[in-house]
Amino acid sequence: MRTVGAPKSLSFAYITLTVLGLCLISASEAKTATSDDIIVGTKTYQQPFSQYSSAVATVLKKQPVLGESSLDPANFFTEGDWLMDLGLAHRSGLEQAANINDVVFSDIADAVGAFQAAVPIFQQAEQVPTYGLAAKERLAEVFFSIGETYNLSPNEDEYRLAMEFLMQSEQIYREQLQKEKGGWDEAIRPEIEIRWAHCCHRIGIGLLSMDNVVENEALIDDPEELERIMAKNMDQMLAAVEKAIEYLTRASGVFEQTVQRNNLPMDQSELQRHLATSWQHLGTALTMKGDAVAGAEYSEKALEFYKKVFSRLPAGNTGTEEAMMDIADIMYTLAEQYLQLGSYDKAKQMYTDAMQWYEQYNLAPPVVVENEYAADYDGQTLEVVELQLSGYNDLRDMDASVQIEEGEEYYQRDDGYEGDLHLSIGTLYLDRNDFVSAASHLDQAIQLYELSGETEERNTADAKYNLAILHFRNADFLASDAAYNSALDTYRKVVGDGMDPRMMGLEMDQLEARALARVTEKAKSRVKEDGVVTAKETEMKKDTPEPIFDLEDYKNTLKNTTDFLQDEL
Numbered sequence: 001m002r003t004v005g006a007p008k009s010l011s012f013a014y015i016t017l018t019v020l021g022l023c024l025i026s027a028s029e030a031k032t033a034t035s036d037d038i039i040v041g042t043k044t045y046q047q048p049f050s051q052y053s054s055a056v057a058t059v060l061k062k063q064p065v066l067g068e069s070s071l072d073p074a075n076f077f078t079e080g081d082w083l084m085d086l087g088l089a090h091r092s093g094l095e096q097a098a099n100i101n102d103v104v105f106s107d108i109a110d111a112v113g114a115f116q117a118a119v120p121i122f123q124q125a126e127q128v129p130t131y132g133l134a135a136k137e138r139l140a141e142v143f144f145s146i147g148e149t150y151n152l153s154p155n156e157d158e159y160r161l162a163m164e165f166l167m168q169s170e171q172i173y174r175e176q177l178q179k180e181k182g183g184w185d186e187a188i189r190p191e192i193e194i195r196w197a198h199c200c201h202r203i204g205i206g207l208l209s210m211d212n213v214v215e216n217e218a219l220i221d222d223p224e225e226l227e228r229i230m231a232k233n234m235d236q237m238l239a240a241v242e243k244a245i246e247y248l249t250r251a252s253g254v255f256e257q258t259v260q261r262n263n264l265p266m267d268q269s270e271l272q273r274h275l276a277t278s279w280q281h282l283g284t285a286l287t288m289k290g291d292a293v294a295g296a297e298y299s300e301k302a303l304e305f306y307k308k309v310f311s312r313l314p315a316g317n318t319g320t321e322e323a324m325m326d327i328a329d330i331m332y333t334l335a336e337q338y339l340q341l342g343s344y345d346k347a348k349q350m351y352t353d354a355m356q357w358y359e360q361y362n363l364a365p366p367v368v369v370e371n372e373y374a375a376d377y378d379g380q381t382l383e384v385v386e387l388q389l390s391g392y393n394d395l396r397d398m399d400a401s402v403q404i405e406e407g408e409e410y411y412q413r414d415d416g417y418e419g420d421l422h423l424s425i426g427t428l429y430l431d432r433n434d435f436v437s438a439a440s441h442l443d444q445a446i447q448l449y450e451l452s453g454e455t456e457e458r459n460t461a462d463a464k465y466n467l468a469i470l471h472f473r474n475a476d477f478l479a480s481d482a483a484y485n486s487a488l489d490t491y492r493k494v495v496g497d498g499m500d501p502r503m504m505g506l507e508m509d510q511l512e513a514r515a516l517a518r519v520t521e522k523a524k525s526r527v528k529e530d531g532v533v534t535a536k537e538t539e540m541k542k543d544t545p546e547p548i549f550d551l552e553d554y555k556n557t558l559k560n561t562t563d564f565l566q567d568e569l
Helices: 014-032 054-061 075-096 102-125 129-150 156-178 189-209 217-221 223-259 268-289 292-310 318-340 344-360 372-397 400-405 415-431 435-451 458-473 477-495 508-522 535-540 551-565
Strands: 002-004 038-040 043-045
Touching (some): 038 102, 043 102, 054 075, 075 102, 129 156, 129 189, 156 189, 223 268, 268 292, 268 318, 344 477, 415 458, 458 477
Antiparallel strands (some): 038 043
């Protein structure tokens, strides 16, 4: 049985390293005589190797045998490089997997196990002066590979591990590149710079993606504690965005400088694609920070550059397919950035371009993964609003004389109020990716707003905007474009140019006034005349009874819905 990647004790003396290497080789050969199985960390690969994926089996069959005549500590590199190849073979299955399942999770563990087995080997080789710099390069590469592997996992803890390993890799590259002496020579420096840029780029993207969620579900029922946690998470998110900008700026600079070196023996189109992607994410980070102007500038830069690169990429290539999606994402992001700036014409044009691009290349919209804690909270909110709608419908449908005899309030039909309820319910279903239910309620909201004469108010625009999001996620791109343009036309009339229309008019005092008006408007006096309530008698009755709906509950529903869904709206 061959044991690979076990930690080896290494002194600083070359002769000690050599003797130790010989002892390990002898031990390995002794074990090989009894079995052809291979142990890497806690993983045992048993014959026949054909039971594993073709990529893994190929690497296993090429396991190096360290001969007795070899006294060179480069044996450690041979073994370490083989372990890295094994890890990459496992990860190739991860990168091609369509869904996360048990096999993928095992591939993550097996890939990381192989990479981790190489770490102590390169750390020991690093102590040998002749091989120290090469060992540092390998360590940086293996840390990057571990980070990239964890990055493929949906597990939040492993995602944070990915960031830790990527940062270890970045630190090694940066420290060596900054050295005047003892760093990498000019022959390989450009390649090292590119690896460093990739590291910075990945860290920047990772920081943008860090998901700050409520970790204790029970706190959802404590508004004050929830508000405190959300504020803390917002601070953490802004700090992460600041750090992401730092890393992405660094990566963009390195990529840009490298692209300008036309004599490099590497694919310039690939470098240009990474540069454009770096600009793209930098634009996103700046927008998240609150600078949508600078964010849009970088996004425009990325789009222009990406389209030039795309025209030179080979058809059917994996990189080409990724470029298609990146271009679509940039145009969609630009539409969002211009809408935040209140630049309606640019937002509409960019959104139309994005929808046409998705349609032309038959692309699937990105999958929105539901946050389990937000989903639970939205479920509670959805239940509250659905009860409000049910209560309203029950009262609205009751005969006036029956209501008066039973001491109930007489509620006349209020299409606008009913539209508000359908809008809230439709938005919550959209957030849960229930497109059928969401479409039904949003359509009803729009129809009710038309009946109430509110077609040119922001609530109608909100409903159409959410409908545009729904159609987009459902891959109905032409319908999404039509709804989006209609929503923006209304936003422009209500809010005007230069401001984000989804943020205007959402202050709590305005929401409270709207809620109060909606509830009290429907409350009619209990006046009975042969079972009929007349308009004149209603006018004569000045006092307003207590509404049957809890106003505070309704205001809280509005506030919580705004807090949790504003990013989607």
